[in-house]
Amino acid sequence: MKKSHAEIASMSNVSRAFWENREFLKNFLKRFLYKAEDIEDVAQEAYMKAYHAEQKNGVERPQAYLFKVAKNIALNELNRKSRQMTDYIEDRIASIPVDGNDSVEDELEAQQSVKLYYEAVASLPKKCRQVFLLRKVNGMSQQEIADHLEISISTVEKHLRNGTKRSRAYIQNCHQSGANGEQRLAQKKSQGRL
Template identity: 35%
Template sequence: MARQRSDTLREALTRHSRDLLRFLTRRVGADVAPDLAQEAMLRALHYSEREEVREISSLLHSIAANLARDHVRRAILESRFLVRGLEVDDLIVGGLSPGARLEAEQAIKRFAEALEALPPRCRQVFVMRRFEDLHQEEIARRLGISRNMVEKHLRAAFRHLRGALD
Protein backbone atom coordinates (compact mmCIF):
# COMPACT_ATOMS: atom_id res chain seq x y z
CA MET A 1 0.00 0.00 0.00
CA ALA A 2 2.84 2.40 0.84
CA ARG A 3 4.41 1.58 -2.54
CA GLN A 4 1.14 2.35 -4.33
CA ARG A 5 0.77 5.64 -2.45
CA SER A 6 4.37 6.56 -3.35
CA ASP A 7 3.77 5.77 -7.04
CA THR A 8 0.56 7.82 -7.03
CA LEU A 9 2.39 10.72 -5.43
CA ARG A 10 5.21 10.50 -7.98
CA GLU A 11 2.65 10.64 -10.79
CA ALA A 12 1.04 13.68 -9.18
CA LEU A 13 4.42 15.37 -8.80
CA THR A 14 5.15 14.76 -12.47
CA ARG A 15 1.73 16.12 -13.40
CA HIS A 16 2.29 19.33 -11.38
CA SER A 17 5.96 19.86 -12.23
CA ARG A 18 5.33 22.38 -15.04
CA ASP A 19 3.04 24.54 -12.92
CA LEU A 20 5.51 24.38 -10.06
CA LEU A 21 8.39 25.42 -12.31
CA ARG A 22 6.38 28.34 -13.74
CA PHE A 23 5.42 29.44 -10.24
CA LEU A 24 9.03 29.39 -9.06
CA THR A 25 10.36 31.03 -12.22
CA ARG A 26 8.07 34.01 -11.57
CA ARG A 27 9.34 34.24 -8.00
CA VAL A 28 13.09 33.61 -8.29
CA GLY A 29 13.99 33.52 -11.99
CA ALA A 30 14.74 30.77 -14.48
CA ASP A 31 18.24 30.03 -13.20
CA VAL A 32 17.22 29.01 -9.68
CA ALA A 33 13.69 27.70 -10.27
CA PRO A 34 14.61 24.14 -11.37
CA ASP A 35 16.70 23.55 -8.24
CA LEU A 36 13.97 24.86 -5.95
CA ALA A 37 11.33 22.82 -7.82
CA GLN A 38 13.38 19.67 -7.31
CA GLU A 39 13.85 20.48 -3.63
CA ALA A 40 10.10 21.13 -3.24
CA MET A 41 9.30 17.76 -4.81
CA LEU A 42 11.78 15.96 -2.58
CA ARG A 43 10.34 17.61 0.51
CA ALA A 44 6.82 16.71 -0.60
CA LEU A 45 7.91 13.09 -1.03
CA HIS A 46 9.49 13.03 2.42
CA TYR A 47 6.42 14.68 3.93
CA SER A 48 4.16 12.10 2.29
CA GLU A 49 6.09 9.32 4.00
CA ARG A 50 4.96 10.70 7.37
CA GLU A 51 1.57 12.22 6.60
CA GLU A 52 -1.27 11.57 4.20
CA VAL A 53 -1.26 14.12 1.39
CA ARG A 54 -4.68 14.96 0.04
CA GLU A 55 -3.89 18.00 -2.07
CA ILE A 56 -0.44 17.65 -3.61
CA SER A 57 -0.73 20.91 -5.55
CA SER A 58 -1.32 22.94 -2.39
CA LEU A 59 1.50 21.17 -0.57
CA LEU A 60 3.93 21.75 -3.45
CA HIS A 61 3.04 25.42 -3.77
CA SER A 62 3.34 25.95 -0.04
CA ILE A 63 6.77 24.30 0.07
CA ALA A 64 7.86 26.14 -3.08
CA ALA A 65 6.70 29.52 -1.75
CA ASN A 66 8.70 28.96 1.43
CA LEU A 67 11.78 27.88 -0.52
CA ALA A 68 11.48 30.93 -2.81
CA ARG A 69 11.07 33.25 0.16
CA ASP A 70 14.11 31.73 1.86
CA HIS A 71 16.12 32.04 -1.35
CA VAL A 72 15.24 35.71 -1.78
CA ARG A 73 15.99 36.48 1.86
CA ARG A 74 19.36 34.77 1.64
CA ALA A 75 20.13 36.67 -1.57
CA ILE A 76 19.23 39.92 0.17
CA LEU A 77 21.40 38.99 3.11
CA GLU A 78 24.32 38.13 0.86
CA SER A 79 23.88 41.29 -1.16
CA ARG A 80 23.82 43.61 1.83
CA PHE A 81 26.65 42.09 3.79
CA LEU A 82 29.02 41.01 1.07
CA VAL A 83 29.15 44.66 0.07
CA ARG A 84 30.43 45.45 3.56
CA GLY A 85 32.97 42.61 3.40
CA LEU A 86 31.05 40.34 5.75
CA GLU A 87 30.30 36.75 4.92
CA VAL A 88 26.73 35.55 5.38
CA ASP A 89 27.98 32.56 7.35
CA ASP A 90 29.58 34.99 9.84
CA LEU A 91 26.11 36.32 10.57
CA ILE A 92 24.63 32.89 10.89
CA VAL A 93 27.26 31.60 13.31
CA GLY A 94 27.31 34.80 15.30
CA GLY A 95 30.29 36.68 13.90
CA LEU A 96 28.68 40.01 14.81
CA SER A 97 28.11 41.54 18.20
CA PRO A 98 24.57 41.09 19.53
CA GLY A 99 23.73 44.75 18.90
CA ALA A 100 25.09 44.69 15.36
CA ARG A 101 23.33 41.42 14.64
CA LEU A 102 20.01 42.79 15.89
CA GLU A 103 20.42 45.91 13.77
CA ALA A 104 21.32 43.80 10.74
CA GLU A 105 18.39 41.45 11.28
CA GLN A 106 15.97 44.38 11.58
CA ALA A 107 17.33 45.99 8.41
CA ILE A 108 17.09 42.70 6.55
CA LYS A 109 13.54 42.17 7.77
CA ARG A 110 12.50 45.67 6.64
CA PHE A 111 14.14 45.12 3.27
CA ALA A 112 12.57 41.67 2.81
CA GLU A 113 9.12 43.00 3.72
CA ALA A 114 9.54 45.92 1.32
CA LEU A 115 10.72 43.56 -1.41
CA GLU A 116 7.76 41.25 -0.88
CA ALA A 117 5.40 44.25 -1.02
CA LEU A 118 6.51 45.06 -4.57
CA PRO A 119 4.23 43.97 -7.41
CA PRO A 120 5.35 40.52 -8.64
CA ARG A 121 6.79 41.65 -11.99
CA CYS A 122 8.58 44.61 -10.42
CA ARG A 123 10.07 42.32 -7.76
CA GLN A 124 11.10 39.79 -10.38
CA VAL A 125 12.91 42.42 -12.46
CA PHE A 126 14.67 43.76 -9.36
CA VAL A 127 15.79 40.30 -8.23
CA MET A 128 17.02 39.40 -11.71
CA ARG A 129 19.06 42.59 -11.93
CA ARG A 130 20.34 42.88 -8.38
CA PHE A 131 20.76 39.27 -7.27
CA GLU A 132 21.20 37.36 -10.50
CA ASP A 133 23.32 40.17 -11.97
CA LEU A 134 21.55 40.08 -15.34
CA HIS A 135 21.77 43.00 -17.74
CA GLN A 136 18.60 44.88 -18.59
CA GLU A 137 18.60 43.53 -22.14
CA GLU A 138 18.74 39.95 -20.86
CA ILE A 139 15.94 40.59 -18.37
CA ALA A 140 13.79 42.09 -21.12
CA ARG A 141 14.47 39.10 -23.38
CA ARG A 142 13.69 36.53 -20.67
CA LEU A 143 10.49 38.23 -19.58
CA GLY A 144 9.33 39.23 -23.05
CA ILE A 145 9.10 42.93 -22.18
CA SER A 146 10.84 46.03 -23.51
CA ARG A 147 14.06 47.39 -22.05
CA ASN A 148 12.16 50.58 -21.18
CA MET A 149 9.71 48.52 -19.13
CA VAL A 150 12.64 46.87 -17.32
CA GLU A 151 14.01 50.34 -16.49
CA LYS A 152 10.58 51.46 -15.29
CA HIS A 153 10.29 48.44 -12.98
CA LEU A 154 13.80 49.01 -11.62
CA ARG A 155 13.13 52.69 -10.90
CA ALA A 156 9.89 51.82 -9.13
CA ALA A 157 11.58 49.08 -7.10
CA PHE A 158 14.49 51.29 -6.04
CA ARG A 159 12.15 54.14 -5.12
CA HIS A 160 9.95 51.82 -3.05
CA LEU A 161 12.86 50.07 -1.33
CA ARG A 162 14.68 53.31 -0.58
CA GLY A 163 11.51 54.73 0.96
CA ALA A 164 11.02 51.64 3.10
CA LEU A 165 14.58 51.72 4.42
CA ASP A 166 14.80 55.45 5.15
Protein backbone atom coordinates (compact mmCIF):
# COMPACT_ATOMS: atom_id res chain seq x y z
CA MET A 1 0.00 0.00 0.00
CA LYS A 2 1.55 3.26 -1.20
CA LYS A 3 1.05 6.45 0.79
CA SER A 4 1.36 9.98 -0.53
CA HIS A 5 3.81 12.49 0.93
CA ALA A 6 0.87 14.38 2.45
CA GLU A 7 -0.41 11.23 4.18
CA ILE A 8 3.05 10.40 5.53
CA ALA A 9 3.60 13.99 6.69
CA SER A 10 0.34 13.96 8.65
CA MET A 11 1.30 10.80 10.59
CA SER A 12 2.63 10.76 14.12
CA ASN A 13 6.43 10.46 14.41
CA VAL A 14 6.25 6.78 15.44
CA SER A 15 3.77 5.99 12.66
CA ARG A 16 6.03 7.70 10.13
CA ALA A 17 9.11 5.83 11.47
CA PHE A 18 7.22 2.55 11.24
CA TRP A 19 5.90 3.23 7.76
CA GLU A 20 9.27 4.33 6.39
CA ASN A 21 11.26 1.52 8.07
CA ARG A 22 8.84 -1.43 8.19
CA GLU A 23 10.84 -3.65 5.83
CA PHE A 24 14.10 -2.82 7.59
CA LEU A 25 12.38 -3.55 10.91
CA LYS A 26 11.21 -6.95 9.65
CA ASN A 27 14.70 -7.77 8.39
CA PHE A 28 16.09 -6.74 11.79
CA LEU A 29 13.63 -9.08 13.51
CA LYS A 30 14.86 -12.00 11.38
CA ARG A 31 17.89 -12.04 13.67
CA PHE A 32 15.64 -13.23 16.46
CA LEU A 33 12.64 -14.92 14.86
CA TYR A 34 12.30 -17.55 12.18
CA LYS A 35 8.67 -17.60 11.08
CA ALA A 36 7.35 -14.81 8.86
CA GLU A 37 4.10 -14.61 10.83
CA ASP A 38 6.03 -14.19 14.11
CA ILE A 39 8.08 -11.41 12.54
CA GLU A 40 4.94 -9.67 11.29
CA ASP A 41 3.22 -10.05 14.67
CA VAL A 42 6.20 -8.65 16.59
CA ALA A 43 6.57 -5.73 14.16
CA GLN A 44 2.89 -4.84 14.61
CA GLU A 45 3.04 -5.22 18.39
CA ALA A 46 6.17 -3.05 18.53
CA TYR A 47 4.43 -0.37 16.49
CA MET A 48 1.37 -0.42 18.76
CA LYS A 49 3.46 -0.22 21.94
CA ALA A 50 5.63 2.57 20.53
CA TYR A 51 2.57 4.45 19.28
CA HIS A 52 0.86 4.22 22.70
CA ALA A 53 4.07 5.37 24.43
CA GLU A 54 4.24 8.32 22.03
CA GLN A 55 0.63 9.28 22.75
CA LYS A 56 1.14 9.00 26.50
CA ASN A 57 4.62 10.44 27.09
CA GLY A 58 6.03 11.41 23.72
CA VAL A 59 9.00 9.65 22.09
CA GLU A 60 12.17 11.59 21.40
CA ARG A 61 13.77 9.27 18.80
CA PRO A 62 10.90 7.28 17.26
CA GLN A 63 12.92 5.03 14.95
CA ALA A 64 15.40 3.99 17.66
CA TYR A 65 12.56 3.53 20.15
CA LEU A 66 10.58 1.40 17.71
CA PHE A 67 13.57 -0.90 17.09
CA LYS A 68 14.30 -1.15 20.82
CA VAL A 69 10.70 -2.13 21.56
CA ALA A 70 10.73 -4.67 18.71
CA LYS A 71 13.98 -6.22 19.97
CA ASN A 72 12.63 -6.52 23.52
CA ILE A 73 9.41 -8.15 22.30
CA ALA A 74 11.39 -10.59 20.11
CA LEU A 75 13.71 -11.53 22.99
CA ASN A 76 10.72 -12.05 25.28
CA GLU A 77 9.16 -14.28 22.63
CA LEU A 78 12.36 -16.31 22.36
CA ASN A 79 12.51 -16.71 26.13
CA ARG A 80 8.86 -17.79 26.22
CA LYS A 81 9.43 -20.36 23.47
CA SER A 82 12.56 -21.61 25.22
CA ARG A 83 10.60 -22.08 28.46
CA GLN A 84 7.85 -23.87 26.53
CA MET A 85 10.43 -26.20 24.96
CA THR A 86 12.01 -26.90 28.34
CA ASP A 87 8.60 -27.57 29.88
CA TYR A 88 7.69 -29.84 26.97
CA ILE A 89 10.91 -31.85 27.29
CA GLU A 90 10.48 -32.15 31.05
CA ASP A 91 6.84 -33.27 30.59
CA ARG A 92 7.88 -35.83 27.97
CA ILE A 93 10.58 -37.21 30.25
CA ALA A 94 8.14 -37.38 33.15
CA SER A 95 5.58 -39.20 30.99
CA ILE A 96 7.98 -41.97 29.97
CA PRO A 97 6.74 -45.09 31.71
CA VAL A 98 9.19 -46.31 34.28
CA ASP A 99 10.26 -49.87 33.63
CA GLY A 100 9.64 -52.08 36.64
CA ASN A 101 13.35 -52.91 36.59
CA ASP A 102 14.39 -49.27 37.05
CA SER A 103 15.18 -48.25 40.56
CA VAL A 104 14.49 -44.90 42.16
CA GLU A 105 18.22 -44.26 41.92
CA ASP A 106 18.17 -44.88 38.14
CA GLU A 107 15.27 -42.48 37.70
CA LEU A 108 16.96 -39.83 39.86
CA GLU A 109 20.19 -40.26 37.91
CA ALA A 110 18.32 -39.78 34.61
CA GLN A 111 16.67 -36.60 35.91
CA GLN A 112 20.02 -35.29 37.13
CA SER A 113 21.57 -36.01 33.73
CA VAL A 114 18.87 -33.98 31.97
CA LYS A 115 19.28 -31.13 34.47
CA LEU A 116 23.05 -31.20 33.98
CA TYR A 117 22.58 -31.01 30.21
CA TYR A 118 20.32 -27.93 30.61
CA GLU A 119 22.92 -26.31 32.86
CA ALA A 120 25.68 -27.09 30.35
CA VAL A 121 23.73 -25.46 27.52
CA ALA A 122 22.78 -22.48 29.70
CA SER A 123 26.46 -21.91 30.50
CA LEU A 124 27.35 -21.39 26.82
CA PRO A 125 28.04 -17.85 25.57
CA LYS A 126 24.90 -16.17 24.23
CA LYS A 127 25.51 -16.47 20.46
CA CYS A 128 26.94 -19.99 20.81
CA ARG A 129 23.89 -21.05 22.88
CA GLN A 130 21.53 -19.50 20.34
CA VAL A 131 23.13 -21.40 17.43
CA PHE A 132 23.31 -24.61 19.47
CA LEU A 133 19.61 -24.46 20.43
CA LEU A 134 18.46 -23.56 16.91
CA ARG A 135 20.24 -26.69 15.70
CA LYS A 136 19.52 -29.13 18.54
CA VAL A 137 16.04 -28.01 19.63
CA ASN A 138 14.54 -26.37 16.53
CA GLY A 139 16.24 -28.78 14.12
CA MET A 140 17.32 -26.03 11.75
CA SER A 141 20.01 -26.78 9.19
CA GLN A 142 23.31 -24.95 9.33
CA GLN A 143 22.31 -22.95 6.25
CA GLU A 144 18.98 -21.98 7.83
CA ILE A 145 20.76 -20.87 11.00
CA ALA A 146 23.28 -18.84 8.99
CA ASP A 147 20.48 -17.14 7.04
CA HIS A 148 18.37 -16.57 10.15
CA LEU A 149 21.18 -15.02 12.20
CA GLU A 150 22.88 -13.37 9.21
CA ILE A 151 26.21 -15.07 9.91
CA SER A 152 28.41 -17.32 7.78
CA ILE A 153 28.09 -21.10 7.73
CA SER A 154 31.66 -21.37 9.05
CA THR A 155 30.61 -19.25 12.06
CA VAL A 156 27.63 -21.56 12.61
CA GLU A 157 29.95 -24.58 12.44
CA LYS A 158 32.37 -22.91 14.88
CA HIS A 159 29.56 -22.22 17.37
CA LEU A 160 28.26 -25.80 17.07
CA ARG A 161 31.75 -27.24 17.63
CA ASN A 162 32.36 -24.95 20.59
CA GLY A 163 28.90 -25.62 22.01
CA THR A 164 29.39 -29.37 21.83
CA LYS A 165 32.92 -29.19 23.23
CA ARG A 166 31.99 -26.82 26.07
CA SER A 167 28.85 -28.78 26.98
CA ARG A 168 30.80 -32.03 27.15
CA ALA A 169 33.54 -30.37 29.22
CA TYR A 170 30.96 -28.88 31.58
CA ILE A 171 29.27 -32.25 32.08
CA GLN A 172 32.58 -34.07 32.47
CA ASN A 173 33.80 -31.49 34.99
CA CYS A 174 30.58 -31.85 36.99
CA HIS A 175 30.88 -35.64 36.96
CA GLN A 176 34.50 -35.42 38.16
CA SER A 177 33.56 -32.92 40.86
CA GLY A 178 30.71 -35.18 41.93
CA ALA A 179 32.95 -38.25 42.00
CA ASN A 180 35.55 -36.42 44.07
CA GLY A 181 32.82 -35.23 46.43
CA GLU A 182 31.47 -38.78 46.80
CA GLN A 183 34.98 -40.08 47.50
CA ARG A 184 35.53 -37.44 50.20
CA LEU A 185 32.13 -38.27 51.74
CA ALA A 186 32.93 -42.01 51.77
CA GLN A 187 36.34 -41.29 53.32
CA LYS A 188 34.76 -39.18 56.09
CA LYS A 189 32.22 -41.93 56.78
CA SER A 190 34.96 -44.56 57.03
CA GLN A 191 36.93 -42.34 59.42
CA GLY A 192 33.84 -41.85 61.57
CA ARG A 193 33.79 -38.11 61.03
CA LEU A 194 30.29 -38.14 59.61
